[in-house]
Amino acid sequence: MQRFSIVSLARNALTGHKDWPRYWRSPKPKAAYDAVIVGGGGHGLATAYYLAKEHGVRNVAVLEKGWLGGGNTGRNTTIVRSNYLWDESAHLYEHSLKLFEGLSQDLNYNVMPSQRGVLNLAHNLGDVREGIRRVNANRLNGVDAEWLTPAQVKAFCPIVSISPSMRYPVMGATLQRRAGVARHDAVAWGFARAADALGVDIIQNCEVMGFDIRQGRVHGLRTTQGEIATTKVGIVAAGHNSVLCDMAGVRLPIQSHPLQALVSEPIKPIHPCVVMSNAVHVYVSQSDKGELVMGAGIDSFNSYAQRGSFPVIEHQMAAVLELFPIFSRLRMMRTWGGIVDVCPDASPIIGRLPVEGLYLNGGWGTGGFKATPGSGHVFAHTIAQEAPHPLAAPFAFERFTSGALIDEHGAAAVAH
Amino acid sequence: MTGHRLPSGGRIDRARPLSFRFAGRRYQGFAGDTLASALIANDALLVGRSFKYHRPRGIYAAGAEEPNALVQLGAGAYSEPNARATQVELYDGLTADAVNAWPSLEWDLGALTGLVSGLFVAGFYYKTFMWPRAFWNRVYEPAIRRMAGLGKAPREADPDLYDKVHVHADVLVAGSGPAGLAAALAAARAGADVLIADEQAELGGSLLAARGTLDAWLRATLDELRGMPNVRLLPRTTVFGYYDHNYLCLLERRTDHLGPAAPAGLSRQRLWHVRARQVVLATGAHERPLVFAGNDRPGVMLAGAVSTYINRYAAVPGKRAVVFANNDGAYRTALDLAEAGAQVLAVVDPRESSPGDLPAQVRARGIEILNGQAVAAATGGKRLEAVSIGPLGGGAARGVACDLLAVSGGWSPVVHLFSQSQGKLRWDEAKSCFVPGTAAQAQRSVGAANGTFALGAALAEGLNAGAEAAKDVGFGGWRAPEPPIVDDPKEAPPHPLWQVPGAEGRGKSFVDFQNDVTASDLRLAAREGFESVEHLKRYTTTGMATDQGKTSNVNALAILSDATGRAIPATGTTTFRAPYTPVTYGAMAGRDRGDRLDPIRVTPIHSWHVARGAAFEDVGQWKRPWYYPQGGEDMHAAVRREAKAVRTSLGVLDASTLGKIDVRGPDAAEFLDRVYTNGFRKLGVGRCRYGLMCRDDGMVFDDGVTTRLADDHFFMTTTTGGAARVLEWLEEWLQTEWPHMKVYLTSVTEQWATVSFAGPRAGDVLRELAPAVAVDEESFPFLSMREGVVAGLLARIFRISFTGEPSYEVNVPSHHGLALWEAVMAAGEKHGITPYGTEAMHVLRAEKGFIIVGQETDGTVTPLDLGMDWIVSKQKDFLGKRSFARPDTSRADRKQLVGLLPADPAEVLPEGAQLVWDAAESPVRMVGHVTSSYWSPNLGRGFALALVKGGRDHHGKTILAPLAGKTVAARIVAPNFLDEGGKPLHG
Numbered sequence A: 001m002q003r004f005s006i007v008s009l010a011r012n013a014l015t016g017h018k019d020w021p022r023y024w025r026s027p028k029p030k031a032a033y034d035a036v037i038v039g040g041g042g043h044g045l046a047t048a049y050y051l052a053k054e055h056g057v058r059n060v061a062v063l064e065k066g067w068l069g070g071g072n073t074g075r076n077t078t079i080v081r082s083n084y085l086w087d088e089s090a091h092l093y094e095h096s097l098k099l100f101e102g103l104s105q106d107l108n109y110n111v112m113p114s115q116r117g118v119l120n121l122a123h124n125l126g127d128v129r130e131g132i133r134r135v136n137a138n139r140l141n142g143v144d145a146e147w148l149t150p151a152q153v154k155a156f157c158p159i160v161s162i163s164p165s166m167r168y169p170v171m172g173a174t175l176q177r178r179a180g181v182a183r184h185d186a187v188a189w190g191f192a193r194a195a196d197a198l199g200v201d202i203i204q205n206c207e208v209m210g211f212d213i214r215q216g217r218v219h220g221l222r223t224t225q226g227e228i229a230t231t232k233v234g235i236v237a238a239g240h241n242s243v244l245c246d247m248a249g250v251r252l253p254i255q256s257h258p259l260q261a262l263v264s265e266p267i268k269p270i271h272p273c274v275v276m277s278n279a280v281h282v283y284v285s286q287s288d289k290g291e292l293v294m295g296a297g298i299d300s301f302n303s304y305a306q307r308g309s310f311p312v313i314e315h316q317m318a319a320v321l322e323l324f325p326i327f328s329r330l331r332m333m334r335t336w337g338g339i340v341d342v343c344p345d346a347s348p349i350i351g352r353l354p355v356e357g358l359y360l361n362g363g364w365g366t367g368g369f370k371a372t373p374g375s376g377h378v379f380a381h382t383i384a385q386e387a388p389h390p391l392a393a394p395f396a397f398e399r400f401t402s403g404a405l406i407d408e409h410g411a412a413a414v415a416h
Numbered sequence B: 001m002t003g004h005r006l007p008s009g010g011r012i013d014r015a016r017p018l019s020f021r022f023a024g025r026r027y028q029g030f031a032g033d034t035l036a037s038a039l040i041a042n043d044a045l046l047v048g049r050s051f052k053y054h055r056p057r058g059i060y061a062a063g064a065e066e067p068n069a070l071v072q073l074g075a076g077a078y079s080e081p082n083a084r085a086t087q088v089e090l091y092d093g094l095t096a097d098a099v100n101a102w103p104s105l106e107w108d109l110g111a112l113t114g115l116v117s118g119l120f121v122a123g124f125y126y127k128t129f130m131w132p133r134a135f136w137n138r139v140y141e142p143a144i145r146r147m148a149g150l151g152k153a154p155r156e157a158d159p160d161l162y163d164k165v166h167v168h169a170d171v172l173v174a175g176s177g178p179a180g181l182a183a184a185l186a187a188a189r190a191g192a193d194v195l196i197a198d199e200q201a202e203l204g205g206s207l208l209a210a211r212g213t214l215d216a217w218l219r220a221t222l223d224e225l226r227g228m229p230n231v232r233l234l235p236r237t238t239v240f241g242y243y244d245h246n247y248l249c250l251l252e253r254r255t256d257h258l259g260p261a262a263p264a265g266l267s268r269q270r271l272w273h274v275r276a277r278q279v280v281l282a283t284g285a286h287e288r289p290l291v292f293a294g295n296d297r298p299g300v301m302l303a304g305a306v307s308t309y310i311n312r313y314a315a316v317p318g319k320r321a322v323v324f325a326n327n328d329g330a331y332r333t334a335l336d337l338a339e340a341g342a343q344v345l346a347v348v349d350p351r352e353s354s355p356g357d358l359p360a361q362v363r364a365r366g367i368e369i370l371n372g373q374a375v376a377a378a379t380g381g382k383r384l385e386a387v388s389i390g391p392l393g394g395g396a397a398r399g400v401a402c403d404l405l406a407v408s409g410g411w412s413p414v415v416h417l418f419s420q421s422q423g424k425l426r427w428d429e430a431k432s433c434f435v436p437g438t439a440a441q442a443q444r445s446v447g448a449a450n451g452t453f454a455l456g457a458a459l460a461e462g463l464n465a466g467a468e469a470a471k472d473v474g475f476g477g478w479r480a481p482e483p484p485i486v487d488d489p490k491e492a493p494p495h496p497l498w499q500v501p502g503a504e505g506r507g508k509s510f511v512d513f514q515n516d517v518t519a520s521d522l523r524l525a526a527r528e529g530f531e532s533v534e535h536l537k538r539y540t541t542t543g544m545a546t547d548q549g550k551t552s553n554v555n556a557l558a559i560l561s562d563a564t565g566r567a568i569p570a571t572g573t574t575t576f577r578a579p580y581t582p583v584t585y586g587a588m589a590g591r592d593r594g595d596r597l598d599p600i601r602v603t604p605i606h607s608w609h610v611a612r613g614a615a616f617e618d619v620g621q622w623k624r625p626w627y628y629p630q631g632g633e634d635m636h637a638a639v640r641r642e643a644k645a646v647r648t649s650l651g652v653l654d655a656s657t658l659g660k661i662d663v664r665g666p667d668a669a670e671f672l673d674r675v676y677t678n679g680f681r682k683l684g685v686g687r688c689r690y691g692l693m694c695r696d697d698g699m700v701f702d703d704g705v706t707t708r709l710a711d712d713h714f715f716m717t718t719t720t721g722g723a724a725r726v727l728e729w730l731e732e733w734l735q736t737e738w739p740h741m742k743v744y745l746t747s748v749t750e751q752w753a754t755v756s757f758a759g760p761r762a763g764d765v766l767r768e769l770a771p772a773v774a775v776d777e778e779s780f781p782f783l784s785m786r787e788g789v790v791a792g793l794l795a796r797i798f799r800i801s802f803t804g805e806p807s808y809e810v811n812v813p814s815h816h817g818l819a820l821w822e823a824v825m826a827a828g829e830k831h832g833i834t835p836y837g838t839e840a841m842h843v844l845r846a847e848k849g850f851i852i853v854g855q856e857t858d859g860t861v862t863p864l865d866l867g868m869d870w871i872v873s874k875q876k877d878f879l880g881k882r883s884f885a886r887p888d889t890s891r892a893d894r895k896q897l898v899g900l901l902p903a904d905p906a907e908v909l910p911e912g913a914q915l916v917w918d919a920a921e922s923p924v925r926m927v928g929h930v931t932s933s934y935w936s937p938n939l940g941r942g943f944a945l946a947l948v949k950g951g952r953d954h955h956g957k958t959i960l961a962p963l964a965g966k967t968v969a970a971r972i973v974a975p976n977f978l979d980e981g982g983k984p985l986h987g
């Protein structure tokens, strides 16, 4: 792997940038691998990277039906935070946030983390109670968290309205200063480039169509580029996890929904942080290109189509203008949707499935981008060691039979 | 002076001169001008600076596809960033500024980045700014962000109004060029209800920019359409989104063209939701730039735009012009220029020969045609100075001094809406463009949007499509009207030229102007492995600017296909996503602002609460009285007074917001048995029962009292915030799982007003107001309901209590609610009746250990965790029951509801405080949290409810709440603080 730096950039400028190598190879699939990861999104690529880097498992393929990073990884609103309520979640997301903080250096690729702070606004007494509870829990869990009064909210984000005449006035907010946004594509590309350099085969335009399962054990997969033998498969296919698991005869407690996002035309920097609101239901940040990036809740119907309905966007516009009346004359430039896999308790599933050799990392729903490095890290451990990473253990598939759910619905504000 | 206005011609109104300001200078234009055409007429072509390199940029196109001419329009609260000058209609007094230039358009410091532009290739930022690590947050990132963005957001709230319209149409026609008008005409004559929308102020599309052709037909057609009652014409209206089931969204601009002269009260823009049975897409085509060095110099323009400025606006963009095109159509521009008096130095055509009719006319005018040649470079600074022309295959080039270069790389049909509708595109090799392929919805594409570029053919296609569309919606039996006679010139096929060979070494060749993406950026991306179009877009940002790649997408794709050695169709297409052009936020929000963001629900007694100065709490959509401060009381003082009054005498609460569901049918009792944890089948008529509902995971979901009105008729109450959720939940089970059950649910929340009076004197009040109702213990026991007359009103009286005091909840039809309330107030006066709000109600119920769903519960709490085993049936089955058997749900050490008494009685724990046994432990183990906490006037101390791991086994123990700055100790007690007689239970 050619190292990226200002020096290599300057050197290549002299030769008209003609000598830059490919980020990743474009290999044909081999007949067999030690492990195959299905899904070339951030989570799948991170899994492959850590398998190779930390567990020496390098004979690995990542199979992606389209182009890598083209699923939710390249469609999300990039909010990264770790201020989750429950211990299990806080530890997992904090692990991920810490990895994020050193990710550019680790991957030798600038993933542009922007730790601009995330505000979760409270608009009613229930919100306030929930926010204070979460702040207390976060602090004791070693996650930075503050409770802000409306005046402090205004000081931190001067463009947000705290007018008492709002339909649902701002009654306070939680703030995580280390939280923020990062560049989603760069996360996918950085992991792909680094994994490729360690020998991982990233195979795009290769859709998995079925599994070879005999005596309760996986022996390989059928793909649009032929059959591949392997005894370990990690399914990391986000909105399509339920489809893939169905091929393996496993029914998941997951619903797939469209989730939309949109950006405004680029404007000069005006929004200093990330604002999320559950009661008024919208969240907004500004990208390093100047676009306001925003989203809200899922489209409530089930779908595998990467598009949602316009009225959902109209609702979130009304919400955003309630919080930011000065945005009214700005314009929406682009909208899109992804398919999110939502678990009943709004927490992911990480671990083995009832077919030997088959592992799942999914159910991240509307909020898994922030977990990308952490998720890949603990999942790689789980696959390589054939035993759950301690941080992943509570998120095992079995919790739906044991009842040990990790319900982040009631408590987690907007789940992004 | 090069750009100028012709003395006659065009569609501007010379009798109405308008003055305006751009970038600090005053100019004059005419009614009918766009800001762009007026600037061109004033020879002010330089309008902006590019995004990355801050290169000077001029007006490039004449419509929605314009990549360069973005301006900050207006000032103050009316200011609008990134307006496209080509679409801004001129009005008197208009002011606009360049975006992205500092300190000024002419002298822009950002242009210094051009000096190191060798480093700033596609994706450079991913490769650097990583060392030293701490610099990223403090130096690099802030610097990158400072460079970002184009225009500025206003700093004030928007004073304008926005509206929405919802309509149906038999046929929606998008685009009013010749093909669209023809379609509308044919459909309308057949009798269909037609809506035709066009983003421009004037209908006519390309006809407006063509010399003379079909002027009479245009006038006659528009007159006819205007006169038809079944036709709606929507100028200034962009069809921006095409969704499933022929549902389309349109943005109509109603006052933007009037500026400050807009009448007050008229909405600025209107968002149309149209459900059309048939759609005709007649959205035209966008011309493609040619890619060569310096192709972004101000003075390089699309050929079609040059013709538009000349013919429609009588504005001539240059004096000495060269035309560079790979197709016949652009020869029209050479003729238009010559006609307008400009000197046309040459037409440069990379094709070996140009045998068509139009080149023949050009040749006849004595204009030189340079076949087999190309422009390899354009030079100049803030204005084009010269172009370098040479043979395509290489060889000696010559410089030609000029101030205008009209370019045409062919045309791309505007397939955006077709593609949004999920239609599949097809690459047409002969025409070198994507055309609509397989449709997914009831639509037809016609004219240039369908790749049918010749006028006569487009007209015929439009007429046909209109007639067919009408026929499909039931207006058959008509033949399409005859098209007007048009003599389409014979044209030779275009020859694709995606990038001029040899240009690369001579300077930057731009593909996406607005985002400053060059051909070398695209090739670099391909070299680095970004071979998918979507990767290319993301890595280089091509096509991601405010024009969404209208002029650049196909060129970028073609260059990628060249770089990767694949044919264009094999390389891919990009997905077109809504909106076609950017849509104002305000228009999408419409009137759903402020109080209309979410409906405000108030009870029939609301006006009384307001008059008494109540403070309100938002509970769901409801406004509920929170407390009633008197004489300068703060909340705490008011709540103490209110809570005390209920325990010692009499209080009254407006409980009308409670959710109410009428449950009826032969299976009603069985149904309730299934959804509540406790049994309802045996409940006697006239009796009430408190019930808990669980989700299928066994977690508490809602609670409330349900009363049996008759054998097959129940009256259910829910929490205020949960009413809709509960009704949906019940309906889901009825409709999807138990469709055989005969049960009918009706929400009656708003049909009944509920006045609840509680306290030792409650019975006295009821006796006085309802003399005919026996109020004694025997005839009206706790948990029963009587129908009777209260204060002269027919009422349902429920003897139930949420405070632990004797209490009656009287329901009357909503419109009697206030009368009842006032009667209760009057009757209670002698007992010192005290209205109390939700806060006092919470204190009172917490003193008795009654839970509030959503406060003591958070979706992870079972009835057993709450110590409510008494309400969980062991016999019957119910939703959630099976989950109780799961190992985790039946664990002994789950979090359980307890009471807390802080060691210091003056202490009131904050709700949400976490609880630990050992605060010194690290990491500290959290074993629970405070769910409710208050000061109790009845206990004379602070107290709380909490969930604590294995809490029921720890009564009497001390637990700690580590807070910011201090740690509070509290004793765990049973979650009930008052005995039956109202005496404190825990000493």
Ligand SMILES: Cc1cc2nc3c(=O)[nH]c(=O)nc-3n(C[C@H](O)[C@H](O)[C@H](O)COP(=O)(O)OP(=O)(O)OC[C@H]3O[C@@H](n4cnc5c(N)ncnc54)[C@H](O)[C@@H]3O)c2cc1C
Pocket: A038, A039, A040, A041, A042, A043, A044, A063, A064, A065, A066, A067, A068, A069, A070, A071, A072, A073, A074, A075, A076, A077, A078, A079, A080, A206, A207, A208, A209, A236, A237, A238, A239, A240, A244, A259, A260, A261, A295, A336, A337, A338, A339, A340, A364, A365, A366, A367, A368, A369, A370, A371, A416
């Ligand atoms: C609009 C939107 C906004 C969001 N906002 C945020 C946010 O602000 N913060 C946050 O933390 N999270 C957010 N999320 C969630 C986040 O994007 C996801 O949780 C996360 O990206 C999931 O990562 P992934 O790698 O598992 O999924 P993906 O990137 O979707 O990867 C799954 C891959 O599997 C591939 N695949 C599917 N089926 C097959 C098959 N049969 N064979 C081969 N490959 C297959 C897909 O093509 C896809 O590339 C958002 C999501 C959306 C849609």
